[in-house]
Structures are given as C-alpha cells and as structure tokens.
Amino acid sequence: EVQLVESGGGLVQPGGSLRLSCAASGFRFSDHYMDWVRQAPGKGLEWVARVKNKANFYSTQYAASVKDRFTISRDDSKNSLYLEMNRLKTEDTAVYYCARVKLVSAVSPGRPFDNWGQGTMVTVSS
Amino acid sequence: DIVMTQSPLSLPVTPGEPASISCRSSQSLLDSDGYHYLDWYLQKPGQSPQLLIYLASNRASGVPDRFRGTVSGTDFTLKISRVEADDLGVYYCMQARQTPLTFGGGTKLEIK
Numbered sequence: 001e002v003q004l005v006e007s008g009g010g011l012v013q014p015g016g017s018l019r020l021s022c023a024a025s026g027f028r029f030s031d032h033y034m035d036w037v038r039q040a041p042g043k044g045l046e047w048v049a050r051v052k053n054k055a056n057f058y059s060t061q062y063a064a065s066v067k068d069r070f071t072i073s074r075d076d077s078k079n080s081l082y083l084e085m086n087r088l089k090t091e092d093t094a095v096y097y098c099a100r101v102k103l104v105s106a107v108s109p110g111r112p113f114d115n116w117g118q119g120t121m122v123t124v125s126s
Numbered sequence: 127d128i129v130m131t132q133s134p135l136s137l138p139v140t141p142g143e144p145a146s147i148s149c150r151s152s153q154s155l156l157d158s159d160g161y162h163y164l165d166w167y168l169q170k171p172g173q174s175p176q177l178l179i180y181l182a183s184n185r186a187s188g189v190p191d192r193f194r195g196t197v198s199g200t201d202f203t204l205k206i207s208r209v210e211a212d213d214l215g216v217y218y219c220m221q222a223r224q225t226p227l228t229f230g231g232g233t234k235l236e237i238k
Contacts, residue, residue: 035227037175045167045175045218047227061225064127097174109157111222112165112180119174 002026002115004098009120016088016124022081022098022117030054030076033101035113036083038094038122048072048096049083066092088124095119128153128221132230139209140238147233149202149219155182156223162197163223166204169232170215179204180222211237 008020022034033056036048049072050061060072071084081098099113129152139145155162166179177186179195182202192207202219214237219230 044216044232045169045220045229047220047225047229050225050227063226102180109159109161110165110181110184111163112177112186112220113167113175114177114180114186116174116176 002100004100004115004117006096006098006117006120009096009122011123011125012088013126014088014090014124017084017086018088018122020083020085020096020098020120020122024079024081024098024100027100029074029079031103033104033111034072034074034081035099035101036072036081037097037099037113037116038092039097039119040091040094043094046094050101051081085122088122090124093122093124095121127226128155128223128228130219130221130228130230132217132219132233134233135231136234136236138236138238139206141211142208145206145209145213145235147204147217147219147235149204149230151200151202151221153223154200155202155221162202163221164195164197164202165220165222166193166195167218167220168213168215169218170212173215175218178217209235209237213237 003025005023035050098117100115102114131150162182164182167175169175182197183195216232
C-alpha cells in the first residue's frame with residue numbers, strides 16, 4: 001500500500017524557517033517525480049514545487065510565490081521528500097501536502113497526482 | 127501561467143440526479159503526444175484530495191464509471207451520471223501541461 005506521511009509543520013514567526021518531511025513507503029520512491037501542494041485555510045489548492053527523479057537529474061521547479069525562499073529536495077536512500085522553507089510569510093500559512101506524480105513513461109502518458117499524504121499544517125504568525 | 131476557470135462555485139444536487147462541472151483553460155492543454163493534460167480531483171470533507179480523472183477522460187483506478195471527463199478545445203467537463211451521497215466535496219480541475227501547475231478555484235458539490 002502506498003503511504004505518504006508528512007511531518008514538520010508547526011507555528012513559526014514571520015521571517016522564520018521550517019523544514020517539512022514526507023516519508024514514502026509501499027512503492028519504488030526513486031522512480032517518481034514528487035511534489036508539494038498547499039491549501040490555505042478555507043481556500044483552494046496551490047502547487048508549490050516539484051523534484052523530478054534521478055533519470056531527469058533531480059531537476060526542480062517552483063511556484064513564483066515561493067521561488068528563492070523554498071527548496072525542495074529528496075533522499076532516495078531514505079525514501080523521503082523535503083521542503084525547506086525560509087523567510088516565511090503569513091501568506092504561507094497552509095496545509096502542505098506531499099503528492100506523488102504517476103509514473104512518467106512514454107507508454108503511459110499523464111502526470112497526475114495519484115497519491116497524496118494527509119498533510120501537515122504550517123502556521124506563520126507572530 | 128495557465129489560468130483555470132471553474133464553474134459553478136456551488137452545485138446542489140439531488141441523489142440519483144446527474145451533475146456537471148465545467149473547467150476552462152486560458153491556453154491549450156494539448157501536448158505533443160496528443161493528450162490533453164487536465165486532471166480532476168475530489169476533496170471530500172476533512173480529507174486529502176483524490177484523483178478522479180487524468181488526461182481529461184481517463185478514470186483513475188477504482189473510480190466508478192459514473193464519473194466521465196470530456197474535452198472540447200480548452201473546455202473540460204466532469205460529468206457524474208447519478209450523484210450519490212458519497213460524492214459530496216469540492217472538485218478541482220488542474221492543468222498538468224506545464225509548470226507552474228495550476229488549479230481551478232473548486233466546485234463544491236452539495237447534496238440536497
């Protein structure tokens with residue numbers, strides 16, 4: 001069974017830092033692109049960042065709202081995904097979801113999020 | 127960035143009746159492989175989102191055939207043939223054609 005378990009959320013002051021983790025199990029983690037998606041309280045979904053797999057050089061992509069402040073990374077040896085968040089703002093307050101991208105291949109197109117974690121809450125407030 | 131516009135905002139439906147949710151993209155989501163990179167997700171109350179449809183019309187594993195996705199140009203539609211009580215929640219479309227990935231604002235399906 002695929003499992004994605006986020007941790008590391010909490011209360012932090014504006015300008016502070018936080019590191020989120022996502023522990024993956026039940027699948028070959030190293031094969032998949034992995035993303036972070038967030039949801040502010042009572043609001044819709046917002047894509048945050050992506051890290052591709054080793055075959056695609058672990059390349060990363062970011063939403064403009066977090067670029068230069070957040071860093072996504074992965075450790076395939078630990079089946080773990082991370083999000084380092086710096087210079088946090090009040091508008092970063094949200095539930096942060098770890099999401100697995102469906103296996104990317106030429107014979108099976110599509111890049112949807114086929115599995116999501118339960119989320120971890122980040123609150124940025126003084 | 128590609129803007130995704132969903133409608134309606136709220137959709138009250140009687141169980142057993144059909145429902146339809148629309149999503150329009152500001153740019154074509156048709157990739158060079160011939161597929162439209164548009165996904166549909168359902169977020170049930172208190173839960174994480176779950177995948178319903180990918181590539182505009184492909185049902186995800188375990189999704190009942192009451193759910194169907196269609197496309198016409200940059201207009202996408204999610205159709206539920208017969209709504210059940212378990213279908214309530216917020217439905218989101220998302221374009222996966224290019225980063226930044228972008229979501230529609232959501233449609234809240236409510237059971238009458």
